Amino acid sequence: MKYDWILFDADETLFHFDALKGMQLMFERKGVNFTEQDFHQYQQVNKPLWVDYQNGNITAEELKHIRFIGWAEKLGTTTAELNTAFLEAMADICTLLPGAKELMDALNGKAKLGIITNGFTELQAIRLERTGMTHYFDQVVISEEVGVAKPDAGIFLHAMERMGNPSKERVLMVGDNPHSDILGGLNFGIETCWLNVHQHERPEGINAHYEVQSLHELRSILLA
Structure with missing residues (x-):
């Protein structure tokens, strides 16, 4: 060797890592129908954040927070709660x-x-x-x-x-x-x-x- x-x-x-499937499962558990259009909008925020993270411009905490701000406001919850729910869904479909x-x-x-x-x-x-x-x-x-x-x-x-x-x-x-x-x-x-x-x-x-x-x-x- x-x-x-x-x-x-x-x-x-x-x-x-099927993020669409993970998001759909997470939102389904919250009684929300998460569409491909919703995912497309999410990715417009999420993708540049990962580039910023890899470049050292933002922290992991900032990435997790910013990507879910819109949905947290809409659902009256916190970005931390949504992150945990998302990662749990990703673990479930892994x-x-x-x-x-x-x-x-x-x-x-x-x-x-x-x-x-x-x-x-x-x-x-x-x-x-x-x-x-x-x-x-x-x-x-x-x-x-x-x-x-x-x-x-x-x-x-x-x-x-x-x-x-x-x-x-x-x-x-x-x-x-x-x-x-x-x-x-x-x-x-x-x-x-x-x-x-x-x-x-x-x-x-x-x-x-x-x-x-x-x-x-x-x-x-x-x-x-």
Whole structure:
């Protein structure tokens, strides 16, 4: 095995993250019909917030608050309550990407495994537990707890310290987001694998060491 450590992003790398489905379930529980149009409007607020968060311009708390202000006012509740309800719904609908479990089984004992995620703390442990994945991971590093998000080198540095500072040449970062996962890993000086399930065009200047369309494909490469 070429690597001592393999680090994974969480959302859309190990876990499906169907935000529309999660929002619909959350609002259904509140007796509200949440339409695709509602979701489109929500995303117009939410998406730029994630860019701001990754760029270090806002905190996790600010992101969670701002994205739900409109709905909190409409429903006479708090943004904190809506966030918790949303993350609970996301945990309830959580499923693994095809090949995730098989990949973990194949790597188990051959390399140490970790997660570096910009996703929120409330969701991570419960999701790992419900999908039976907790025991595979030696480290789970969450941007909300570290205070910096991928692609910032600080979160990679923090992860490496927790991992006992292994040699960078022996670490691989796997993720679906070229800007946070791949560029973050490349800038930090570790090898990267872009999981490009939907065959997006490669962004200019971001050249992962590997590009795969599935976790099955990644398994073949790593265990070749």
